[in-house]
Amino acid sequence: MNFTKSLILAVSVLAIMSCQKSGPQDFALGKDQCDNCRMTITEQKYATQLITQKGRAYKFDDIMCMNMYESSNPDKATNAKTYVIDFPSGKFLEKEKATFIKGGSIKSPMGGNTQAYQDKAAAQKAAATLGASLTK
Numbered sequence: 001m002n003f004t005k006s007l008i009l010a011v012s013v014l015a016i017m018s019c020q021k022s023g024p025q026d027f028a029l030g031k032d033q034c035d036n037c038r039m040t041i042t043e044q045k046y047a048t049q050l051i052t053q054k055g056r057a058y059k060f061d062d063i064m065c066m067n068m069y070e071s072s073n074p075d076k077a078t079n080a081k082t083y084v085i086d087f088p089s090g091k092f093l094e095k096e097k098a099t100f101i102k103g104g105s106i107k108s109p110m111g112g113n114t115q116a117y118q119d120k121a122a123a124q125k126a127a128a129t130l131g132a133s134l135t136k
Contacts, residue, residue, distance in 0.1 A: 024049045024083045024092045025057050036065035037110060045087055046108040046115070048095070053079040063100070064112025084116035087126070091118075099123040104131030 032041045035058040041047050048066040050058045058076070060066040063084060070077040082095040098116040101123050106113040114135070117123035127134055 022055070024051065025059075027059060032059050034059065034061040034065050034110075036060055036069040037062075039109065041109075043109055044090060045085055046112075047085055049083045049092070050077065051081045051083070052076050062108045062110035062112040063114045063116065064108070064110055067112075086118040087115040088117065088119075088122060093118050098136070100135045101127040101130070101132040102135045103133050106130055106132055 027041055027044050027047050029042055029044060030040060033039065034041055035050075039061050041059060041061045043061070046062050048060045048063050050060070050066055050069065052058070056076075058066075058069065060069065066082065066084075070080075070082070083092045084095050084098050085091070086093045086098070093116060095116075098118065099120045100114050100116055102112075102114040104113075104127070106115055108114060115123075115126065115132075117126065123134060126132070
């Protein structure tokens with residue numbers, strides 16, 4: 001009987017764990033801290049996230065902070081998935097699929113002054129409007 005209860009408990013725990021979201025986690029704006037500079041994350045449109053191979057999520061308030069973290073923590077960044085926010089929609093986007101614009105009148109929290117776009121044409125239009133340059 002104890003074996004049956006233990007088996008049911010183990011299956012239940014595995015079922016709950018398999019239902020957890022495996023992608024990027026939502027930001028708790030005003031509560032989450034940047035894992036690079038320790039500033040409170042307040043602007044989702046510039047926030048980014050790195051998820052290690054083991055599934056640990058690191059949150060950043062600026063694309064520049066994530067880039068610095070990747071450079072200084074190669075053990076965590078190797079084989080990690082990185083996400084940025086599509087500036088127009090506010091939705092997560094894989095970093096390698098994004099088009100970036102930088103400079104001009106863009107003002108991000110830590111001075112990276114970079115925005116990410118899923119759509120390259122939208123990025124080109126925004127760059128022209130903001131006086132920014134495409135970086136990728």
